[in-house]
Amino acid sequence: MAGIWVFADNRNQVLELLSAGRSIADGLISHLAAFAADRQQAGEYIDCGADKVFLLPELPQDQPFESLVPVLADAARDENPDVILIGASSRGKEIGARLAAALNSGLCSGCIGFELDSAAKTLKMDRLIFGGAGVQTVVCTQSPQIATVPPKTFEPALPEQGRKGDIHELKAPPPSPVRVLDRVPRQRDSVDITEAKIVVCVGRGLEKKEDLDLVRSLAEALGAEIGCSRPVAEELQWLPEEVYLGISGKKVKPSLYVGVGVSGQVQHITGIRDSKVIMAINRDENAPIFDAADYGIVGDLYQVIPRLIEELKEALRA
């Protein structure tokens, strides 16, 4: 038995992996299998492309999710899948690494894209190395070919009416010596700049602390969180250290980054490079940020921002 397996500890990532897995399964004329927490999820995954769903056993309260590894390894030994895609959440990364070791196979961590060689039945997988400076293309020489895939790498699969699939229950794992004593959910109200959809970033082009109000009104118009470059937090201390972006600070990947008076040193750019769209406002047309931006507005931020807010309000009202 072969197959393409997808596994993640959360629904969204399973759906993303199902769309990636579907293309591989079609290319290799194989079937697609997913892992679900319950029957309802199993049904959804089948609708979204799974031909088979393994139902994960319910774990005792004091067992960590990762104690499922022996169950996954046993299932893989039974069915010899060709490919296993794992959602690269924190738990997924551990599970992937241990599973690859247990199955004596290779694992491509942080796979950001792949190319299927249907003849050789191999995946050429891309991953970032050297802190994002390089892209390494690897092929797993063992079976199964395993990869962990970061969230949002693929679009989620969409449900299709009338799809059918098998549901297969997995047995409970042996008890893990790692016991959960407590779980503390994350505080949702504290601002986490790395989660923001839109980030407005303040640089040294801002002349005084009071002018942050101007930036705040822009952020409000955009529905953005405010971040800053290193000196604004470290030296001027206008904003807390938790929001400075860069190689030594926070790394963000919002859908829109707006740099306000940010010159764009490499160290800063490294922290924002994964943004979907980068926009910059700077008086200096030679500022390096413009080379790293999709949209650059050359002008004095004190004149540009009020106009920008006006245009935004008008455009968004329409």
Add this chain to the structure above:
Amino acid sequence: MKRLTVEQLLGIDKFVVDDEEAHIVLDKEVCRGCAAKPCTFACPAGLYTVKAGEISFDHAGCLECGTCRLVCPYSARAISWRYPRGGFGVLYRYG
């Protein structure tokens, strides 16, 4: 060849920035009374700038030459200067 700004030049260099301890600390009170502010011209890294009439300085990017404390008319009082802690600061790949 493209002209480079001093920020771009410093961006090429390698720094291990000491976020805990600044090796150069200014007494901005003294700087306020300094009209000439020669540091803003002499610093090869251009780290001394005037913002809203006040001197602004960031120790990240310092090339550790020592020019600032020699050109400062109020040196002893305005600039507390020492080398960064061991292992921190600028690291030349060529030199």
Add this chain to the structure above:
Amino acid sequence: MADDKFTAIIVGAGPAGSTAAMTLAREGCDVLLIEKGPTPGAKNMFGGRMYCHVLNRLIPEFWEQAPVERAVVSENITFLNEGRSASLSCRNEDWAKPPFHSFTLLRAEFDAWLAEKAEEAGAMLACNICVDDLLYDNGKVAGIRAGEDEMFADVVIAADGANSILAQKAGLAELFSASQVATGAKMVVELPPDTIDQRFQLSGNQGAAMLFVGDCTNGMQGGGFLYTNKSTVSLGLVINTACLQRSDRKMPDLVEDFRNGPHIAPLLEGGEVVEYSAHLVPEAGIRMTPQLFGDGILIAGDAAGLVLNLGFIVRGMDFAAASGEAAAMAVLEAKRSGDFSRSGLSIYRKLLEESFVLRDLEFYSKVPQFMENRRLYEKYPGLVTLVMSDLFTVDGRQPQRVLKKGLAAMKKSGVSLGGLAADCWKGAFSL
């Protein structure tokens, strides 16, 4: 050896410190060499060239193993004035043959190599350590403090560079004044080796050295330099720090102006800047030499201001290495007599006087003062380039005798005959 007592603790693994450490370790002394950078050389920069004579004596044929760049065969001095320039060039192919005259080099690699030689000789090297203070015993320097740690030695050699923190702490020197030093800023520009060969008329291991006077410093005391390395070019400015104090142009802008100016840009076309660095250069010669020794302490290299700038020759590394060696010899002598006091170490000065170090600084003692003459930077580059370009100009007008052309150019440049004669006399007398 007690665990924390050395014969000598040497602060700074540059050419002075590493030479001292190597010399002492070769004689079997317990030596600790302390460097604040993660590797020796990581914090060091210079213009770009070392004269070979000292190192070749200490490590015969060092070029066989040391990371040197090119052997300089081509020496050039160029006066710059707006779009005009006039150069004086000299070439000697023998300089690129053993025993070699001078090498261009890059300090990050070279200083690491020299420190390794000291380690091989038996010196203990500790990197990433910034020495904070000196320790005293009955008024005599007895060791150093770095953070919480104290380390003791019979003698401390301060080879900690132009900012000479330790010499000041020991009360042997004042903080150098701005007029005694220059600020040097340099770019390393990467170019393919054959491009460098073609543009500077070099081949094989040959290198070129170029000095520039005039516009590049905006008329301030100092000059520009260019040294060719294997696959990079070192380019920069050295400007007297006191002049910089009154400058209306920013130092980094001056460096970029120089690189992008009409005289340099074609030489570096297509090159990529791979480093920007800056450093102080002691330049007051013998006048700025501090007390070179005290009870339990010696000062060497840049920390002692041992640099010689003649305008057409700039020497620092050979002075540093030689002073490091002399400091080591002084320590050995003090060890023999068991006297590390001020008088026991006073032989250091004698050794420096007997070697070329203080001899040459003394010989050229009037040069630094001569160099302070503003006409050298403000007037003469204009005069020389004007005279020279007139000499080569054909425009169909009534020809004039060279002398007349010269006098006209002097008038235009605002130079008086008397002033020029006096400056020539001073130059001839001091150089």
Add this chain to the structure above:
Amino acid sequence: MLRIVTCFKWVIDDADIRVDAESRKLNLARAGYKISSYDRNVIEEGVRIQEQHGGTLAAVTVAPPTAKPCLKDALSRGPDAAWFINDPSFADLDAHQTSEILAQTVRSQIEFDLIICGEGSGDLYSQQVGPALAEKLGIPCITWVNKLTFDEEQKQIIAHRKLEEGMEIVSCPLPALVVVLPDINSPRIPTLKQVLGAAKKPVHDVNMKTLGKVPEAHLRTDKILAAVMDRRRIRVAGDAEGIRSVVNSLIREGVIS
């Protein structure tokens, strides 16, 4: 007595990597090496636990022989001894090979209660070696830990795991392997005496003679290219017209609504 083993890697300093955007080649010619910054936290955590509970602390690395300077660096940070598992072929190992070589050496030569690994290496950042090593040694693994304590009475460790959904506090008897996050501690800077002391600490040289053979790679690297930032670099003036065109583009792209 608690026997702690810390694993570290000597990696290329990514600050020294130059990128040629046109050929997409990475230029590593003048790149320096350093102890992977994640592993400085690993060693510091080992030191911290040893300070509180005593016992031994070893530092282990798998590297080519040219990585020798890493030993003095690692030992100056506190471990009592180092294990230098080296061979010229160890320059480009994949996570499987590294964890396999570590597992072989630890199994046959190093007694331990607690192994500490880093979040990932500064170069390849596979984030696999820790969990894979635990699996190969057949010991429990606790990943993404930002607080670690040892309960001497119960002979177990208590660890705080930082996960997407929040904190998970777990206990585990020893022997075990822990993967720590950089925010678990701030590595101290080695002092002069530590730097000097490092030269005198024992280094166990483990080479092919002891290892027998190198495990085969499970990942084949086809190519390594520079990551390029493909940005559109559209530039407009800061007037009403320019700003309006940018706003319209942003709306069209669906990044603002």
